[in-house]
Each structure stands twice: as structure tokens, then as C-alpha cells.
Amino acid sequence: xxxxxxxxxxxxxxxxxxxxxxxxxxxxxxxxxxxxxxxxxxxxxxxxxxxxxxxxxxxxxxxxxxxxxxxxxxxxxxxxxxxxxxxxxxxxxxxxxxxxxxxxxxxxxxxxxxxxxxxxxxxxxxxxxxxxxxxxxxxxxxxxxxxxxxxxx
Ligand SMILES: CC(C)(COP(=O)(O)OP(=O)(O)OC[C@H]1O[C@@H](n2cnc3c(N)ncnc32)[C@H](O)[C@@H]1OP(=O)(O)O)[C@@H](O)C(=O)NCCC(=O)NCCS
Numbered sequence: 001x002x003x004x005x006x007x008x009x010x011x012x013x014x015x016x017x018x019x020x021x022x023x024x025x026x027x028x029x030x031x032x033x034x035x036x037x038x039x040x041x042x043x044x045x046x047x048x049x050x051x052x053x054x055x056x057x058x059x060x061x062x063x064x065x066x067x068x069x070x071x072x073x074x075x076x077x078x079x080x081x082x083x084x085x086x087x088x089x090x091x092x093x094x095x096x097x098x099x100x101x102x103x104x105x106x107x108x109x110x111x112x113x114x115x116x117x118x119x120x121x122x123x124x125x126x127x128x129x130x131x132x133x134x135x136x137x138x139x140x141x142x143x144x145x146x147x148x149x150x151x152x153x
Contacts, residue, residue, distance in 0.1 A: 005101050008053040008065070009046045015055055016043055018062045022055075026065075026084040042067055042082070052105060056085075056098045063089040068102045070109040078106030080116035099129055112152045117143035 008015045023039040030038070046053050050070040056063050064085035072079050080102060085095045106114065117138040118126055123146070131146040138145050 002059055003097065004057045005098075006055040006057060007046075008043065008055055010043055018055055019043065019053065019065055022062065022065055022084060022086065025086070026082070050109065052102075054098070054101065056094065056101075058089070058094055058097075061089075063094050064098055066098050066102050068106060070106055070111055074113075074115060076111060076113070078103065078109075078111035078114040080114065083116075083122075095125060096129065107150075112150050114148045116146055117141055118146050119143055 006012070006015050008019050010016070020036075020039055020043075023042075024035065027035040027038065042053060045051060051068075053065065053067045055065050065082070066080065066084070067082040069079045069081060071077070080099075083095070083099070083102075085098065103114065114131075116126065116131070117140075118131075123133065123144070126146050129148065130150075131148045134145045134147055136145045137143070
């Protein structure tokens with residue numbers, strides 16, 4: 001199999017280990033103790049309905065992860081909470097493939113609107129996927145809110 005999306009849960013020990021390793025780089029600006037607590041808290045939330053933590057395996061290599069949710073602060077919306085591709089694997093379309101998987105999971109729940117908060121470096125990536133800046137800064141992380149809307153069928 002060339003690519004696979006693995007669902008991380010509290011019981012998938014080896015996947016949790018991979019996620020924690022990738023998460024270290026994702027959060028490399030955060031102090032180690034805080035980083036571990038945050039990453040573990042993400043794992044602990046898994047198993048809740050309408051929440052997915054996906055590890056992306058491409059050509060036998062774990063290349064990134066995404067944490068997504070249906071509902072939450074905005075009922076009926078898809079929410080991209082965390083999203084990461086390893087530095088050496090970027091600009092090869094892998095982020096787009098991981099995103100497409102996330103969106104298809106959320107569409108299966110009937111989401112037609114999607115949102116996220118972005119760091120400035122990722123804005124172009126989200127724009128390439130159809131997201132638009134809303135001109136609003138999220139209070140919880142000081143990042144800009146972006147949204148995407150697709151027609152309902
Ligand atoms: C943002 C991120 C997920 C993009 O992953 P990726 O695998 O490189 O994305 P893709 O290769 O699918 O890029 C698709 C398109 O997005 C745009 N894009 C992606 N990264 C870009 C960058 N750094 N600068 C400008 N445009 C960019 C380009 O249009 C690109 O198409 P192209 O390579 O043909 O020009 C990755 O850089 C990353 O993990 N960054 C660190 C974590 C992060 O910022 N996560 C987002 C949190 S909000």
C-alpha cells in the first residue's frame with residue numbers, strides 16, 4: 001500500500017509513539033514539559049465522538065498528522081485543529097492529500113463549512129485548498145481564522 005491513514009487512539013501504543021515524535025517538531029517552539037502535556041492531552045481526547053487524530057503514512061514513512069473535529073465551538077462545521085507534515089516531506093502535495101482525507105471524513109458527517117486558525121506561514125497552503133482569511137484573530141491562540149464553504153447537495 002502506497003498510502004494509509006491511521007486513526008490514533010489511546011490504545012494504539014505504537015501510533016501514539018510516532019505521533020509524539022512528530023509532535024515534538026510540530027511544537028518545537030514550546031517548552032518540552034508543556035509540549036508533552038499538550039500532545040498527551042490530544043491523545044487522551046481520542047475516542048470522543050466526531051473527533052479524529054490521523055497519522056499519514058506515505059510509502060512506508062509516517063509523514064504527518066491531522067487532528068480534526070466535526071462540531072465543537074461551531075455545530076455542524078468541520079474544524080481542523082492541528083495539521084502537520086514533516087519538513088523534509090513538504091511541497092510534494094502530501095499536505096493536500098492529508099487534507100483531502102480530513103475533508104472527506106467531515107463531509108461524510110454532512111459538513112459543508114470548515115474552519116481553522118492558522119499561523120502566518122501556512123496561509124498560502126490553506127488558500128490553495130480554498131480557505132479564505134476572515135480578518136478575525138482567534139482569542140484562544142492569537143491566530144487568524146480561515147473558513148471554507150462548499151455547496152450543499
Ligand atoms: C503547511 C503544511 C501542512 C503544508 O504541507 P505541504 O505538504 O508542504 O503542502 P502541499 O505540498 O500539499 O502544498 C500545496 C500548495 O500549498 C501552497 N504552499 C504550501 N506550503 C507553502 C509555503 N511554505 N509557502 C507558499 N505556499 C505554500 C503551495 O501553493 C503548494 O503548491 P505547490 O507546492 O505546487 O506550489 C506544512 O508546511 C507544515 O506542516 N507546516 C508546519 C506546521 C503548520 O504550519 N501547520 C498548519 C497549522 S495552521
